[in-house]
Amino acid sequence: MKLENSIFEESYLTSFSQTGIHNVLTNNSILSLMETIAGAHSGYCHYSFDELSKESKVWFLLNWKLKVYNRPGADEKITIKTWGRFFNKHFTIRDFKMFDETGKLCAIATSKWCLIDVLTGKIAKLPENLAEIFFGFRDESVFNITDLPKLTIPSSTPSYFDTYKIRRFDLDINKHVHNLNYLNYAYEVLPQKIYDGNELNNLEISYKKEIKYGDTIKSFLYENDNIYTIVIKSEDESVIHAIIKIY
DSSP, X not given: OEEETTEEEEEEEOOGGGBOTXXXXXXXXXXXXXXXXXXXXXXXXXXXXXXHHTTTEEEEEEEEEEEESOOOOTTOEEEEEEEEEEEOSSOEEEEEEEEOTTOOEEEEEEEEXXXXXXXXXXXXXXXXXXXXXXXXXXXOOTTSOSSOOOOOOOSSOOSEEEEEEOOGGGBOTTSBBXXXXXXXXXXXXXOHHHHHSSOOOXXXXXXXXXXXXXXXXXXXXXXXXTEEEEEEEXXXXXXXXXXXXXX
16 A cells, blocks of 8 residues: 555455456445545544544445446456545545556546544534645546535336345444445346346445434335436335435
8 A cells, every 4th residue: 555645545456256247346346445445545544433433433425426437357456546635624525546457447436425423423523634634635536526416316206116124234333234235225126137237337326314223225216318316215205315326
């Protein structure tokens, strides 16, 4: 690993478990690797989950936006670069680039994070010296955007929905559903021919409300011009937990 010009870089060897039915990295695996390097960067800067837990705070993911150009297979060396590019007192934005062993760009992503006070359950103020903590931020956006796009529920009627009760293995260290499991729920309602086809290379996720053990959720599928929007709601449909767009 190295940190240079505010960019944190790490290389990984992909595994068979990270590939899907087409023997290439899935969107879930790519985001998982990016999440891993984000944690490694925070750990390198002594601002990780462990350090934050002493202040009763945790990092909380608000949004993802991913675009994939090329998908490595198993047992391939990849390199991921990440950097912080913006923050205010409420949230920070982190970008990513993933390359294969030849240096070819495989994927880009951007993400939005906030701090949560675990004692109050409310958003905590980010430190004013956050850029200093991470050895500098960069004004470089992989999508040339200042903020992540807001996702809305389509006005059309959903074409399908599925009900699911949260299990223990869905949970993360915060005892909430791990953010990447939302993507698993979304893929579960995709039409079979879309799921069996090539991986869709564009993905956006907006997290609205955490899901806890024992909750029952409903995932609604909306289809429009090869764009698949999945809205995850509570069982009584009064709470929106997430909106996911795959295309």
